[in-house]
Amino acid sequence: MWEYCGMARTEEGLTKALDLLKDLRESFWKEVRVPGSVSEFNPELDKAGRVADFIELGELMVIDALNRNESCGGHFRVEYQDNGEAKRDDDNYRYAAAWEFKGVDAEPALHKEELVYENIKLQVRSYK
């Protein structure tokens, strides 16, 4: 995640991350060893469940970062920039993304929550 879906992301890196995460998920579910049993208080099972959640969350982050072809806030896609400044695409990506889980190997469905600004005009933020 740090390497391919960190502060700067590229389409190539994110595609690679998706493959790596798929392998990681498969090996996790095949090879995970949880000490203790299910019939008693088991904090290790709790930790294993959290790791499974993190893998899912990581995958979701990569899918969304790959889908959003712009740079915006903490999401900096190397392909979309003006000399190091984030290049936003308000016409196509002015929405908050909510992804619907459709099954483990199925493509999740994108639901867009449009962002409507009544009092401010959208413009480029410049630190220069």
Add this chain to the structure above:
Amino acid sequence: MKFNLKVWRQKNANTPGKLVDYSIDNINGDMSFLEMVDVLNDNLVRQGEDPIAFDHDCREGICGMCSMYINGRAHGPQHAATTCQLYMRSFKDGDTVYVEPWRAKAFPVIKDLVTDRSAFDRIIAKGGFVSVNTGQAQDANNLPVNKAYAEKAMDAAACIGCGACVAACPNSAAMLFVSAKISQLALLPQGEPERNNRAIAMVNQMDEDGFGNCTNIGACEAECPKEIKLTNIARLNREYIAASVINE
């Protein structure tokens, strides 16, 4: 550093437990006690054994989750510190360290060092909820609070509800905990309306859950990681007696 540990292992509340010997090496003195147990658990998992179950959460001394009875003392030898704030440098290299759960009838063991402390939640719930919508909060200056009372209330509110007082008490009394919760509200004007009902309800719940009563031993005050004062128990008794008379 190297330690010989004698850790209480217990499968569940219905199975008798026992102390099990473990030895651990290469421990850094700057590790907290919980981090030392993490290392031990890591070793146990690698050996295919069942790791030791223990409660922990914030690991910065403010949540009240960690609850180990170390060498016969609640939260170990360091004064006014929770187990997560106890560092291995407080022990000598090669020491034998006993680790047990809180022991009290009202805190049944769930597994190993984890006990069920929901009795405290039930006592808190009996204290009542301030959930009536009364409009906007008024200006703070409209409710003048004597500084001495404000400070006493703040000191009582420092209680994190870990249960060390119960574990340290030979009577397994929860009175230091209950008195801290009652004091922080009774000392302030905001706690005034339900003051009498609260004292009666919380004390009744404390008795119902099987906690003992105070005989002025003071072990709770000595072991409390937040230095809650015994004078709170005097206030609790006063609140309870006054409420009993008023409610008659």
